[in-house]
Amino acid sequence: MVAALNPAWNVPNSDAHSNAQFEKASILMGEAFLSKLDYYANAWLPARDIVVKALEERHQYDPKGRILHLQQSCPWRVCLFRIPSLL
Secondary structure (H helix, E strand, C coil), X not given: CCHHHCCCCCCCCXXXXXXXXXXXHHHHHHHHHHHHHHHXXXXXXXXXXXXXXXXXXXXXXXXXXXXXXXXXXXXXXXXXXXXXXXX
């Protein structure tokens, strides 16, 4: 996405244009970063807490711990396999 803001190799370019395109790239990547940060802080981490709790309580539902009961819907797959110490 950032590379697409560079001028084509065969198009004249100026410092002013390069600086303007750099500013666009900075804004684009800043927004992408903040979006990811928001996702991890407000969606992934709370979902991880739900999955960790379900993993800790899994033996209540099955002696071998094969049943994972989530107290609410959440994106569990993205969390489950990143918690190897509890598996």
